[in-house]
Amino acid sequence: MNVTRSYIEEFQKEQALWRKKKYEEMEEENRKISEFVNMQQQRENDWMAKVQENGEKRLQLQNMLAQKLAEMLQQREDLEQVRQELYQEEQAEIHKRKLKEEAEEKLRKQKELKQNFIEQMALKELVLQSAKEEEEIFRKAMLAKLAEDDRIELMNAQKQRMKQLEHRRAVEKLIEERRNQFLADKQHELEEWQLQQRRQGCINAIIEEERQKLLKEHATKLLGYLPKGVFKKEDDIDMLGEEFRKAYQKRSEICEEK
Template sequence: MLRKEREEIMQELYEEEQKQAMEQEHRASVEKALRQRIEVRESLMHQMIERQERLKAEAAEDAKYKEELLAKMAEDKRLELLSNEKRRLKMIECRKEVEKMMIERRQRHAEEMQLLLKLKEQEEMEAEERRRVIQEERLRMLKEHAKNLIGYLPKGVLRADDLPHLGSDLVNPE
């Protein structure tokens, strides 16, 4: 019986050890699960805090961007107004320059016309002077040489107004 009792005690001890080991494992797994839950909860809390901080930073950045955008839009509007004023002033200046150029062009055209009129007058005077010189030379030649050329001159060379300039012996041949 001793043996049997001993085996039973051993068996009980073994079972008790197994039970304790299982309880230990169970406690360890429960403890591990609790630790994991705590770590997950802490991680979630940490992530939520980071997310809130990130959202605050993004909101601050958005506000800053919006403020900068509004300032830029206001500056653009101001520059556009200045640009419109400059454009208007340039247009006025350009109109004045065009008017000035038109006046100068008209003056040049008038001066050119005056010059052309003077040149034409001068050409007419020179042409008249040439005709006068040619007529004088013609009459001189007729006076000198007409008596030698009578009968040889073709018809139309002598005109009726040439007769008074010829010598009297040629006009009244008696």
């Protein structure tokens, strides 16, 4: 009986120790689990904080790059606007100069036409005056010759008047024929001159066309070696394009500085 009780008490003690040990082991396991969970949570928190920090830095960098890009685009847009304004001003100046040159050329041609008209009228007046003088000389000479041929001095007064009237009619007819022939000759000369002018105009047009063709083909390659007088007017330079005109102006400025 005592042995049994002693065994039971010993067993109970061992059970108590075992439960205590198991409890301590469970507590230790729970502590380790808790530490592991806390460590993982800390790592996750650190990682999230780093991600957030990197995200903020990335966002700041993106904002900075976006701002820089916007500034660059604005500068480019401003430069393009300035370039366009300068180009438009330059084109307006070229157009203004061209209009001025055209107006001056038109005025010059009008003056030339007016002067030519005055000279032609003066020449016509001289020709008419000369023709009248020649006609008068011819008239007197023919009347004298006819009078001499018909010996009207031997006729009586009535026959003389009739014969003189006949002579005047014949002479006036001859003068009219001479005048018509003179006008026909002048008209023929005028037509020949106009035909020659048209031919010369066609020749000049062909020469001008070939000159412009040669400029288009070779002017860019020969920039800097072209002699003076190759470009007769501003349109010759404009015909070759904006890039050539700028290069030509720059080349001219360099030559002037030298």
